[in-house]
Amino acid sequence: MSDSILDRANKGILGLKPYEPGKPIEETQKELGIQNIIKLASNENPLGISPKALNVISTQKDLNRYPDGNATNFKQKVSEEEGIKTSMITVGNGSNDLIEFVSKCFLSEGDNAIYSQHGFAIYPLAIKSTGASAIKAKAKNWEHDLSLMKELIDKNTKVIFLASPNNPTGTVLESKKIEKFLEDIPSNVAVFVDQAYFEYLEEEKHKVSFNLVENYKNLIISRSFSKAHGLAALRLGYAVSSEEIAEFLNRVRQPFNTNSLALAAGIKAIEDKDHISSSIEINKSGLKKAEEAFNSLGFEYIDSYGNFISFDSQQDSDLSFDFFLKKGIILRSLKVYEMPNHLRVSIGLEEEMNAFIETLHDYKKALDAG
Ligand SMILES: Cc1ncc(COP(=O)(O)O)c(C=O)c1O
Known part of the structure; x- marks a missing residue:
C-alpha cells in the first residue's frame, strides 16, 4: 500500500483542471487599485435581477x-x-x-x-x-x-x-x-x-x-x-x-x-415579461454596437446569437486580455477553447459598451503602433 490518496482518486478526474470562471470584480479592484471595474466576462444580465x-x-x-x-x-x-x-x-x-x-x-x-x-x-x-x-x-x-x-x-x-x-x-x-x-x-x-x-x-x-x-x-x-x-x-x-x-x-x-x-x-x-424584454433589447443594441466597432476597426468577430460576442484580438489573448484589464475592463480569454487569439465580450449596459468600445479604439492604436 504505497500509493497516496491522490493516486487512488477516480481516474477520470486525474487529468482535469478546475473550470476557471471570469475574474471577479472585487479581486480585480484590489489587484489593480481601480474602483470602477467593468465586468464583461461571464455572460450575465447587465440589467440585474427582475425587481x-x-x-x-x-x-x-x-x-x-x-x-x-x-x-x-x-x-x-x-x-x-x-x-x-x-x-x-x-x-x-x-x-x-x-x-x-x-x-x-x-x-x-x-x-x-x-x-x-x-x-x-x-x-x-x-x-x-x-x-x-x-x-x-x-x-x-x-x-x-x-x-x-x-x-x-x-x-x-x-x-x-x-x-x-x-x-x-x-x-x-x-x-x-x-x-x-x-x-x-x-x-x-x-x-x-x-x-x-x-x-x-x-x-x-x-x-x-x-x-x-x-x-x-x-x-x-x-x-x-x-x-x-x-x-x-x-x-x-x-x-x-x-x-x-x-x-x-x-x-x-x-x-x-x-x-x-x-x-x-x-x-x-x-x-x-417586461424585465425579460428589456434585457433582450439591451442585448440587441449592445451587440449591434460591438459589431459596428469591430467592423470599423477591422476586427473579425463571430456572429453571435447569445448575450456575448467573440472577436479575434489579432494577438495572443493573454496580452489582449491584460490590455483591457489594465483599463478596468474584464473580458474572457478563449485559450482554453482552442481560440488562442480570441476574446469574448459579454454584452453590458450602454455605458459599459461605450467604455469597452473606447478601450477597443485604444487597443487598436496600441496594436498598430506595434
Ligand atoms: C452554454 C452554457 N450552458 C450552460 C451554462 C451554465 O449556466 P448556469 O449553470 O448558470 O445555468 C452556461 C453558462 O455560461 C453556458 O454558457
Missing part, C-alpha cells in the same frame, strides 16, 4: 426549513408557461447541474460522449469525471458539425452535447437540423440540447421546441435562469425530457439542490 424577483426574495420566510425538494410551485409555473407536464421537468442548481445529472446517469468507464470543439467547457469536465471518454468533434466555421458528430458515434457512445446558442462562439443550430440529427442517429444515444441563451433567440427556426421531446425519447433540453432572467447568483435551471428520463435524472439529483430563494425568484422572473 419582482428581488422583492419576493426579501419576503421569504422559513429559511430554517429545507426547500421544497420537488420544487412543486416552480415546476407548476414552468409547466403552465411552457405547456408541458411537471413530470417532464428536472430542476437544477443552475443548468450546469443538469449537465452533471445526464453525465452521471448515462456514463461510466468504457463509455464515451461527444461534444463540439469550441463547445461549452463544462461538457468535457462532466463527461471525464464519470470515467468516460470525451470525444471532441472538430467544429466547422466555429459551428457544431452535426455530420461529423454523427460519424463519431460508436457502440460506446451514450450522450451527445449540443449547445444552441453555443458559448463561447455564439453560433446557433437550426431546430430542423437538430431534428434531422435526432432522426439519423441511434435512438439509444441521449442528446442534450443546451439552451442557456434561448431567450435571446429571435427567429422561430432557431428555437428548439419542448414538443420534440414527445417524439424523441432520447432528447433532453436545458434552460437557464442565469442569463436573460438575471438570476446567476441564485443558481437555477431546468431540463425537459421524457418522463422516464426525468425520473432517472431525479435519481441522481440531491434532494435540495435548488434553494427556496431561487425557486421563488424563478417564478417571479418568469412572470416579469
Whole structure:
C-alpha cells in the first residue's frame, strides 16, 4: 500500500483542471487599485435581477426549513408557461447541474460522449469525471458539425452535447437540423440540447421546441435562469425530457439542490415579461454596437446569437486580455477553447459598451503602433 490518496482518486478526474470562471470584480479592484471595474466576462444580465424577483426574495420566510425538494410551485409555473407536464421537468442548481445529472446517469468507464470543439467547457469536465471518454468533434466555421458528430458515434457512445446558442462562439443550430440529427442517429444515444441563451433567440427556426421531446425519447433540453432572467447568483435551471428520463435524472439529483430563494425568484422572473424584454433589447443594441466597432476597426468577430460576442484580438489573448484589464475592463480569454487569439465580450449596459468600445479604439492604436 504505497500509493497516496491522490493516486487512488477516480481516474477520470486525474487529468482535469478546475473550470476557471471570469475574474471577479472585487479581486480585480484590489489587484489593480481601480474602483470602477467593468465586468464583461461571464455572460450575465447587465440589467440585474427582475425587481419582482428581488422583492419576493426579501419576503421569504422559513429559511430554517429545507426547500421544497420537488420544487412543486416552480415546476407548476414552468409547466403552465411552457405547456408541458411537471413530470417532464428536472430542476437544477443552475443548468450546469443538469449537465452533471445526464453525465452521471448515462456514463461510466468504457463509455464515451461527444461534444463540439469550441463547445461549452463544462461538457468535457462532466463527461471525464464519470470515467468516460470525451470525444471532441472538430467544429466547422466555429459551428457544431452535426455530420461529423454523427460519424463519431460508436457502440460506446451514450450522450451527445449540443449547445444552441453555443458559448463561447455564439453560433446557433437550426431546430430542423437538430431534428434531422435526432432522426439519423441511434435512438439509444441521449442528446442534450443546451439552451442557456434561448431567450435571446429571435427567429422561430432557431428555437428548439419542448414538443420534440414527445417524439424523441432520447432528447433532453436545458434552460437557464442565469442569463436573460438575471438570476446567476441564485443558481437555477431546468431540463425537459421524457418522463422516464426525468425520473432517472431525479435519481441522481440531491434532494435540495435548488434553494427556496431561487425557486421563488424563478417564478417571479418568469412572470416579469417586461424585465425579460428589456434585457433582450439591451442585448440587441449592445451587440449591434460591438459589431459596428469591430467592423470599423477591422476586427473579425463571430456572429453571435447569445448575450456575448467573440472577436479575434489579432494577438495572443493573454496580452489582449491584460490590455483591457489594465483599463478596468474584464473580458474572457478563449485559450482554453482552442481560440488562442480570441476574446469574448459579454454584452453590458450602454455605458459599459461605450467604455469597452473606447478601450477597443485604444487597443487598436496600441496594436498598430506595434
Ligand atoms: C452554454 C452554457 N450552458 C450552460 C451554462 C451554465 O449556466 P448556469 O449553470 O448558470 O445555468 C452556461 C453558462 O455560461 C453556458 O454558457
